[in-house]
Amino acid sequence: MLPDILVPFLAISLAELGDKTQLSILLLSVKTKDHLRLLAGVMLAFLLVDGAAIVAGSWATTIISVDLLRKASGLLFMLFGLLILRDLDKSEEDGDDCLNRSPFVSGFALIFLAEWGDKTQLASALFATQYNPWLVFAGTIAALALLSGTAIYLGQAILARVEKRLVSKAAAVVFVLMGLYLLIPYPG
Numbered sequence: 001m002l003p004d005i006l007v008p009f010l011a012i013s014l015a016e017l018g019d020k021t022q023l024s025i026l027l028l029s030v031k032t033k034d035h036l037r038l039l040a041g042v043m044l045a046f047l048l049v050d051g052a053a054i055v056a057g058s059w060a061t062t063i064i065s066v067d068l069l070r071k072a073s074g075l076l077f078m079l080f081g082l083l084i085l086r087d088l089d090k091s092e093e094d095g096d097d098c099l100n101r102s103p104f105v106s107g108f109a110l111i112f113l114a115e116w117g118d119k120t121q122l123a124s125a126l127f128a129t130q131y132n133p134w135l136v137f138a139g140t141i142a143a144l145a146l147l148s149g150t151a152i153y154l155g156q157a158i159l160a161r162v163e164k165r166l167v168s169k170a171a172a173v174v175f176v177l178m179g180l181y182l183l184i185p186y187p188g
Helices: 002-016 020-029 035-056 066-087 103-115 119-130 133-161 164-183
Strands: none
Touching: 002 119, 002 133, 020 035, 020 103, 020 133, 020 164, 035 103, 035 119, 035 133, 066 103, 066 164, 119 133, 133 164
């Protein structure tokens, strides 16, 4: 029973550490003060994506091509980056950029699109074939919650030490670069 939770927890934790997903959550966290809603949106997306993988294997990649999901994720990353750049011109007190208006929706959309066909989703599906699916789900979600909460916390720690405008510019550039990377055809 313990390996059913522990193996997915450790594997997913290591696989996601420093992954584009966690970097995205960190970058989104510097754009909002409503961290609980951001975390809720992120976790709902993880629950749906990884839950679907565990329950039905990697069925989404047989219905929707991984290439299409990758391109949609790339476009979404670029859109977020461009929206951040656009909103830099607004006053700091305004606080009404598109990401601040709904951190729940921003976090959910980004993770929901980016995670389909991701290595952690596929790993979750594979673990479910060897271990108790409910325990795999618990281990996977626990790992993702821990890492996502940490990313949000780190985003705020960075923001406390670095000028918000500089962090926003860096976040925008990183989002656009990640989007471009995802739009490059995947070998294999």
